[in-house]
Structure formats: structure tokens, C-alpha cells
Amino acid sequence: AGAAAKKVADAAGTLADQVIGGGDVVPGVPAPKPPSLEEPTDPTGPLPPKPDQKGATPFSPTGAESADTEDAARQQGEFLTTAQGARVADTDHSQKAGRRGPTLLQDHHLREKITHFDHERIPERVVHARGAGAHGVFEANGAAASVCRAGLFAQGAQTEVFVRFSTVLGSRGSADTVRDTRGFATKFYSEEGTWDLVGNNIPVFFIQDAIKFPDVIHAGKPHPDREIPQAQSAHDTFWDFVSLHTEGQAHAMWNMSDRGIPRSYRMMEGFGVHTFRLINAAGETNLVKFHWKPHLGVHSLVWEEAQIAAGMDPDLHRRDLADAIEAGAFPKWDLGIQVFPDTVDSNGVSEMFHGIDLLDPTKFVPEELAPVQVIGTMTLNANPKNYFAETEQIAFHPGHLVPGIDVTNDPLLQGRLFSYLDTQISRLGGPNFGQLPINRPHAPVNDMLRDGMHQTADHVGVAPYKPNSLDGGCPFLAGADDGALVEVAQHIADAQVVRDAPATFDDHYSQATLFYNSMTEVEKEHIAGAYTFELGKCYEENIKVRQVEQLAHIDHDLAVTVATGLGLPAPAKVPVAEVVTSPALSQIGREWPSDGRLIGILVTEASDVAAVKALEQAVFDDDMVPLVIAPTGGTLGGSDADDAETVTVSRTYRTQRSIEFDALVVVDLPADANTDVLISEMFRHKKAIASLAPVDQFVDFGLTADTPGVVVVDEAAGVLPALKPLLATHRAWDRPDPARV
Numbered sequence: 001a002g003a004a005a006k007k008v009a010d011a012a013g014t015l016a017d018q019v020i021g022g023g024d025v026v027p028g029v030p031a032p033k034p035p036s037l038e039e040p041t042d043p044t045g046p047l048p049p050k051p052d053q054k055g056a057t058p059f060s061p062t063g064a065e066s067a068d069t070e071d072a073a074r075q076q077g078e079f080l081t082t083a084q085g086a087r088v089a090d091t092d093h094s095q096k097a098g099r100r101g102p103t104l105l106q107d108h109h110l111r112e113k114i115t116h117f118d119h120e121r122i123p124e125r126v127v128h129a130r131g132a133g134a135h136g137v138f139e140a141n142g143a144a145a146s147v148c149r150a151g152l153f154a155q156g157a158q159t160e161v162f163v164r165f166s167t168v169l170g171s172r173g174s175a176d177t178v179r180d181t182r183g184f185a186t187k188f189y190s191e192e193g194t195w196d197l198v199g200n201n202i203p204v205f206f207i208q209d210a211i212k213f214p215d216v217i218h219a220g221k222p223h224p225d226r227e228i229p230q231a232q233s234a235h236d237t238f239w240d241f242v243s244l245h246t247e248g249q250a251h252a253m254w255n256m257s258d259r260g261i262p263r264s265y266r267m268m269e270g271f272g273v274h275t276f277r278l279i280n281a282a283g284e285t286n287l288v289k290f291h292w293k294p295h296l297g298v299h300s301l302v303w304e305e306a307q308i309a310a311g312m313d314p315d316l317h318r319r320d321l322a323d324a325i326e327a328g329a330f331p332k333w334d335l336g337i338q339v340f341p342d343t344v345d346s347n348g349v350s351e352m353f354h355g356i357d358l359l360d361p362t363k364f365v366p367e368e369l370a371p372v373q374v375i376g377t378m379t380l381n382a383n384p385k386n387y388f389a390e391t392e393q394i395a396f397h398p399g400h401l402v403p404g405i406d407v408t409n410d411p412l413l414q415g416r417l418f419s420y421l422d423t424q425i426s427r428l429g430g431p432n433f434g435q436l437p438i439n440r441p442h443a444p445v446n447d448m449l450r451d452g453m454h455q456t457a458d459h460v461g462v463a464p465y466k467p468n469s470l471d472g473g474c475p476f477l478a479g480a481d482d483g484a485l486v487e488v489a490q491h492i493a494d495a496q497v498v499r500d501a502p503a504t505f506d507d508h509y510s511q512a513t514l515f516y517n518s519m520t521e522v523e524k525e526h527i528a529g530a531y532t533f534e535l536g537k538c539y540e541e542n543i544k545v546r547q548v549e550q551l552a553h554i555d556h557d558l559a560v561t562v563a564t565g566l567g568l569p570a571p572a573k574v575p576v577a578e579v580v581t582s583p584a585l586s587q588i589g590r591e592w593p594s595d596g597r598l599i600g601i602l603v604t605e606a607s608d609v610a611a612v613k614a615l616e617q618a619v620f621d622d623d624m625v626p627l628v629i630a631p632t633g634g635t636l637g638g639s640d641a642d643d644a645e646t647v648t649v650s651r652t653y654r655t656q657r658s659i660e661f662d663a664l665v666v667v668d669l670p671a672d673a674n675t676d677v678l679i680s681e682m683f684r685h686k687k688a689i690a691s692l693a694p695v696d697q698f699v700d701f702g703l704t705a706d707t708p709g710v711v712v713v714d715e716a717a718g719v720l721p722a723l724k725p726l727l728a729t730h731r732a733w734d735r736p737d738p739a740r741v
């Protein structure tokens, strides 16, 4: 049929050319075509998913594909078709009245193709637009069973999950490594319904009441006139808001710390932020805060790396997550809870713990006061098959709860319970986005919601209402004890309607001081540098002055350092809260596993291929990732990449950049400007360097055998034993900065 239609069209074209007499086409002689690359001509069905794409929706942690996977893929048969399944013989030319004539409106294939394309984009998320996701599984260890009756916390229970990490402020195409809070949202597809833990990598928030959310986001987003700067808080409106709305100071302090520029999504903590209420089988309640603890430890970039990455590899975090999962280095996090009694304190006030108001989302509870108890482990083990279908269309909601997990009266959480469904109705085009494969619960769904835009269900029965007799009373109600969203009996004190907050919400500085005081000297320097950079990007002097005055309420020395950097007078001294410190907040001074770290191996044309091969294998065997950096692409030691004696080049001198590597092994030192930059950056960013080349070759870099974090070894076998202790501390913080860059 397709061929016949084409013949008709060709004939019409020839006729039209003759009638209009236009053009230089000789009737019957095909016009010369530009040379084109040849496509394979044997029809084959759609390619099966790549091994790392096993996470088809619906996803199964065992890898077993469910029956409707093929349907969800919407790619059946081996031929190109229209959306109606009619085979297409030519998708490169539109129908025209003659070869040089106008295009015909009757060409349905043309109109369908372009119309669909015109509607391919959906609105990006109003916040957290830039993100990356992965499938995985959560396995409970049973430790939460005494405080929570949710089935997903029963010992050994396995629950499929999808996680989406994100930045907050940037647009969908913005860079990954900007200074910002990171979203850490997890969807647990539990047998009792879906639970969403929609958290961040920072345990406190900018505002105490959801009614301020549009204000803080308007202030943080680019200026409305020029729409700059993109994806960052280093501008006047942000600091204007934060310096005036002082409850934002604690979160701002976390953002200015190294937490604002994570090394990788795999190396970030996550926090539920709010206090939640758990209910156990006996109906007893406890208050909790949720924590994700990464097995790889908490690591950050240094500021210069973050800036370089934003230009060299704006997808650094997205790529890092996908590559690790594809390589089988599955990232893992422990889920933990801090548990607080659900009682009233000596003043008769509920939801208080050691004087910390658990309903105030600008406060966290130091781990030293309430230890984080591990209740299970999450492993991310499959990349999405299709970014749009899964990562873009997934819809999280803090109100997606299962029996045993309930909300509290935190006024920020209460507002969130409204916002997410509301935004998704406009973002995903109507009220039925829950039917999208990625959003479908893995528990049976039998609701009485009907019709609406993009309805894909064929609902049966005649009585989507209750009570009914026509559908035999279906669907039935759960028993009082096994439903979700069951209100825990709470006494609400005789209340008057107010627009106000409790007095315990008035302290805006003490936890910023606690955080700052818990940092090591290096981390404090980074914080001062970040404030000085961000405020230095502001134009309005009064905003800078006001924010420096705010810092004086947190730490006077910090305020003076920042003021000096900005060329402002030192602010007056004001009383600062006397607080304890929480060593758990510091990222430095601890040792972390080296699994999944990226090791650059720098070689020249003259390098010993057998030694490089051995080194590469040793890195692999130690669960790290070797990336060989050579003058040109291709292979070393022969052209057959499968040959045991051949090394495949991962990066060339031109495509490499230091930001990717956690450590560098110099097999031979090239004489090359690009690799000079590599070494000087590795040096400046205090990353581990091992050299098989003599140390005196490095004199121009200011690097000697005594430089902290540098090891010089004689043979390939000695490299990893020397390098691993250095990787454990992440960076050689005691390495002095070079005299000149």
C-alpha cells in the first residue's frame, strides 16, 4: 500500500510539474539525490534493553520483565509506522504538488510527525527542574518494626524504589555542580501503597511556613528582568530575602558550606527534614526524622572544581550516577531514623526534644543527642530506560503515605501536602498522571476517581460512589486498623484561628552557629569563601552590609572575614548563642571507603603497556574505576581491544579534565599543556597523586616527595597500597596551596 501510494504521489508530482511548467525537472527522470549514509536494510524488531536498562517500568528488582513492559515501550514490530500502525515507506520527504511545488495539507504523516513534535515538551518543574533518577530496591532490617507497622519496614522486606536527585533553582538544562541544595526524593512502591520520602541533602529549610515558599523561590530564581543568573543564589534578590527573612540563615549557612557542592549524588546524605509520626502495631506513636547515609561517605567538590565542571561537564552528577550503575558499582544508602518520644515536655508542650522544636523545619537534631538508627538499606541497581517517561514524569508527594507513617503539624509540611498534587496537575496535564507507568503503585489500585484528561483506564461497573448496591458494594472499605491516612488521636489545644508562629520558632541563629562551630578550619575557610563570592556578586551595598550583620549573629570572626573580603567595615559585635558542637556534621577527619572512585592513569606513547594494563586491572580489582589518559584515542599496545595485552584509552589529553578523577597515577609525565593543567589542578584541589615517574620531573608544579598526598613509587604494584590511604581521607587537606597558579 505504501509503495502504491508513493507511485501515485510521484505521478501527481510529475503531472503538476508539467502543468505548472515550472522547474528544471525532466519528466520521468528522477532528480539527483545527495549521497546518503546507507542504513542496514534487513528488518529487525526493536532492540532489547541494554543490561543497565533493566529498570523498565514496571520494574522488578529480580530483573524479570512484567507482561506489559512491551506495551509500555510502544515499539512493536520491525517497520516504521504512523501512530495508527500504518507502515511508512518514506519519512524524509513531505508530499508536494510537484518536486518544487508547495507542500500538501493532506500529508497526514507530515502533519502527525510535526504536530506531535510541537507538543513534545511539558512544563519543567517549578523547582527541582534539573534531576537524575534510578531504580533500586530497599531492604528493611526490621529495626523499625517496633515503632512502625508499615510492612516495608518488616525484617527482610524488599520494596522497589525509584529515586530522583535534583538541584533546586536551575532550569532543566542547567549545570549539575552549581552551589545549591540537592533534592533526594524516593518513591517506595510498597505492597501497602506508595510511600514517597521527598527530602533534601540538607536537614533544615529556608522557611518555617509553606506560605513563604513562593517568596523564597522568587528570590532565589533568576532576576525577572534579565533572567540571570541561572541556577545559583549568588545574586541580589536571594541575599535581599535571606538577610531580611532571618529564619533562612541556617539553611543559607549549610548551602555556603561544602554540602552545597557535592562530589556526586552517590556521596550525599539525605534528610526527610520534617518530623514524622510513626505508629506501631499496638497503636503507640513516636516522632522521627529520616536520614539517608551513603555507603561511600559524604564528599564534596572544591569550589573551583564545581565551576570548571559547570563548563567542562555540566552533566557530571548525572553521568556519574548512570556510569556507576551501568558499571555495576551500585550506590547504596542506609535509611536511619532518629526517634523522639511523642509526649509533652515539662512546659506541657508537645513535639519538643531537648529544647528543639520538632515542628520547626529550620531546626535539626544533632546526632549526638539522638543517634541515627539504621532501619534498612537502599541499593540503586538500574538506570531508567527513558529519561522522559521515568525521571521527568515521576511525581512525588509528601502526602503519599502508607499505614504506620503519618505527618505532623509542621507548617511547612502542611503546605507541601497541598502543593505537590496541585503542581503536577498542571505539569503533567491533568489529574490522571498516576496512571503513567512510573507513577503506578505496585499495590492494587481500586479508587473511585473517574474520567478526566488522559484517562487510560477502562473502568468497569456503574457505581463509582459509596455506598452502593449496584456494584455489590464494591470497592470495600479497609478495616479501621489497616488503612492508611488514619488519623492518630491527637489533642489539639483549644485553638483560636491565628496567623502566627510559636515563640520557639523565633530563634534563627543558634543552629547556624552550631553548624559553623562544628566545622574544621578548612571547612570554615570554604564557608567564608562562599559567602564572600556570593555577596561579591551582589550589586547592592545595603544587601551586603545587612547580610554581614546577620553573620555577626552567627559568628563574629566569620562576619569580619567576609566583610574584609567585600571591602566593608567590620560589623558591630552582638551576642552569639552558646552552643555545643556536633562533630557528626563535619565531612573532614573521617575515613571513607574508596569503592567506585575514579582513578586517572596518565601515560605517554612511550609508557610500558604491560605495566599500564596491570595497574588498570589492580584498580578494577579494588572496586575502583580506572580511566587511562593517553595522547590520542584508540588503544595502546595493539589495535585489537579484546587482546589481553591491549589497553583501551578512556580519555585523551584533550578530553580529560581533572574534575573527573579522585586520584591521578602518573605513569610517565607528558610534555603537554593540557596535562600540565591536569596536574596543577590535581595538586591545587589537594587530590591524591601517585607517580611512577621521578619526582624531580615535577619541580615546576611545586611538587616534591614530601608534598602531602603525593606518593612516588618504583613499580606499578606499589601504587594502590600507597594510594588507598590517601583516598580514604578524600583529600590531602594539609597540602599547602601553591605559591603561584
Ligand code: HDD
Pocket (backbone or CB within 6 Å): 125, 126, 127, 128, 131, 164, 165, 166, 182, 183, 184, 185, 198, 199, 200, 205, 209, 210, 211, 213, 272, 273, 274, 361, 394, 395, 396, 412, 415, 416, 419, 420, 421, 423, 424
Ligand atoms: Fe518541594 C519538588 C523537596 C518544601 C513545593 N521538593 C520538590 C522535589 C524535592 C522537594 C526533592 C523534587 C521532587 C522530584 O524529584 O520530582 N520541598 C522539598 C523539601 C522541602 C520542600 C525537602 C522542605 C522540607 N516544596 C516545599 C514547599 C513547597 C514545595 C514548602 C510548597 C509550598 N516542591 C514543591 C513543588 C514541587 C517540589 C512545587 C515542584 C515539582 C513537584 O513538586 O512535583 O510542588
